[in-house]
Amino acid sequence: MATVSMAFSLPALNSRTLRRVNRKPGLALATMNKEATAVGVRVTEGEGNLPKVVLTSAGGSEADIYLFGGCVTSWKVSSGKDILFVRPDAVFNKKKPISGGIPHCFPQFGPGPMQQHGFARNMDWSIVDSEIVEGNPVVTLELKDGPYSRAMWDFSFRALYKVILNAKSISTELTITNTDNKPFAFSTALHTYFSASVTGASVKGLKGCKTLNKDPDPANPVEGKEERDVVTFPGFVDCVYLDAPSELHLDNGLGDIISICSTNWSDAVLWNPHLQMEACYKDFVCVENAKIGNVQLEPEQSWIAKQHLGVS
Numbered sequence: 377m378a379t380v381s382m383a384f385s386l387p388a389l390n391s392r393t394l395r396r397v398n399r400k401p402g403l404a405l406a407t408m409n410k411e412a413t414a415v416g417v418r419v420t421e422g423e424g425n426l427p428k429v430v431l432t433s434a435g436g437s438e439a440d441i442y443l444f445g446g447c448v449t450s451w452k453v454s455s456g457k458d459i460l461f462v463r464p465d466a467v468f469n470k471k472k473p474i475s476g477g478i479p480h481c482f483p484q485f486g487p488g489p490m491q492q493h494g495f496a497r498n499m500d501w502s503i504v505d506s507e508i509v510e511g512n513p514v515v516t517l518e519l520k521d522g523p524y525s526r527a528m529w530d531f532s533f534r535a536l537y538k539v540i541l542n543a544k545s546i547s548t549e550l551t552i553t554n555t556d557n558k559p560f561a562f563s564t565a566l567h568t569y570f571s572a573s574v575t576g577a578s579v580k581g582l583k584g585c586k587t588l589n590k591d592p593d594p595a596n597p598v599e600g601k602e603e604r605d606v607v608t609f610p611g612f613v614d615c616v617y618l619d620a621p622s623e624l625h626l627d628n629g630l631g632d633i634i635s636i637c638s639t640n641w642s643d644a645v646l647w648n649p650h651l652q653m654e655a656c657y658k659d660f661v662c663v664e665n666a667k668i669g670n671v672q673l674e675p676e677q678s679w680i681a682k683q684h685l686g687v688s
């Protein structure tokens with residue numbers, strides 16, 4: 377993956393410069409023509425020449441976030457191991473969402489009146505703020521409605537996505553605000569792809585949840601209840617867990633136990649495509665924090681949800 381090897385140098389990003397130059401989409405790229413320094417938060421050129429924010433923590437962990445889709449594509453812990461997974465068929469040309477990392481599903485999860493998983497993963501987000509807190513980088517991205525989103529969903533909204541990298545964790549906070557003068561409703565998810573050995577991977581914490589099993593037909597989920605303490609991925613898995621607990625544990629089958637803690641992400645989704653993606657299904661599982669039922673927001677109201685992924 378291309379990193380900082382560019383013909384031009386990069387800007388030193390601090391809160392003041394980011395506030396000044398990145399209020400409008402597109403300006404993050406323009407700032408890449410200035411002098412180079414990288415402390416904690418920097419913008420570089422990623423795959424397909426797309427702008428990418430790199431967070432580097434004092435503890436040696438690193439995260440990559442593409443402005444296209446506001447997508448965290450990599451979270452490397454200090455050993456250099458990437459806890460997230462990007463599919464080998466992922467493209468970085470803006471013609472499709474980036475298939476991997478933590479894509480946004482907003483304002484629709486799954487199939488529905490608009491494109492699968494909504495438009496947020498197909499739009500350019502911009503940087504509105506960054507700071508370093510005790511050696512840990514923090515960046516806030518923003519997405520607002522535009523002609524592309526309005527054509528599918530005719531509402532004015534503002535999404536803020538704050539990403540905080542610590543030595544052993546990455547946290548996100550998503551705030552959706554209704555900036556329209558009429559109410560709207562949405563569903564949403566963080567469609568997190570974890571690196572895994574699928575035969576050894578399992579999730580704890582879902583026992584007792586009501587399930588909507590999208591196997592075999594995602595458009596007609598079957599209701600049920602999870603009876604297992606430890607949920608595995610023996611074949612095709614596509615299942616929604618309603619009112620999931622705020623803490624789940626993923627054993628990725630690669631020697632890591634990952635805690636997945638959340639606030640206000642009421643639901644969870646497990647997905648592995650099995651033979652539908654023969655080239656890569658053995659190498660990842662998706663454990664998604666989701667809000668499946670519609671969130672209703674009146675004008676000026678906001679909805680906030682937090683996710684915290686940690687390794688021990």
Ligand SMILES: O=P(O)(O)OC[C@H]1O[C@@H](O)[C@H](O)[C@@H](O)[C@@H]1O
Pocket residue numbers: 486492493567590594614615645647664
């Ligand atoms: O291929 P996409 O659009 O990224 O979606 C992948 C999968 O995403 C999951 O969240 C859904 O539950 C699946 O039904 C879907 O197939």
